[in-house]
Amino acid sequence: MEKPIAKIQIFGTKEQIELAQKFANDMSSENQASLTELLLSLRQHLRKELNLEPVPKKIKHLRFSNDRIFSHNEHCIQCGEALLKGQDICRFCNPELT
Numbered sequence: 001m002e003k004p005i006a007k008i009q010i011f012g013t014k015e016q017i018e019l020a021q022k023f024a025n026d027m028s029s030e031n032q033a034s035l036t037e038l039l040l041s042l043r044q045h046l047r048k049e050l051n052l053e054p055v056p057k058k059i060k061h062l063r064f065s066n067d068r069i070f071s072h073n074e075h076c077i078q079c080g081e082a083l084l085k086g087q088d089i090c091r092f093c094n095p096e097l098t
């Protein structure tokens with residue numbers, strides 16, 4: 001995560017830089033942070049630059065913790081296997097979970 005955050009702070013808009021810094025701060029103080037706002041801002045800006053049609057300001061909730069992504073998937077992001085609550089990858093795809 002560090003490289004993209006560093007790049008945003010160099011090339012991002014003022015808003016994106018603030019959001020990236022907030023993400024980095026939350027990550028270091030709480031070991032977790034939400035990327036939702038930053039992703040929304042990046043998407044809007046990039047789509048505009050690329051002359052793509054605007055999309056609704058909605059994005060799947062995405063939250064990073066130290067070593068894994070928390071989302072509200074009900075199925076494994078790799079194989080589609082049904083998951084227990086709070087997981088995003090099943091134990092078959094991630095043997096560390098067992």
Ligand SMILES: [Zn+2]
Pocket residue numbers: 076077078079080081089090091092093094
């Ligand atoms: Zn799986």
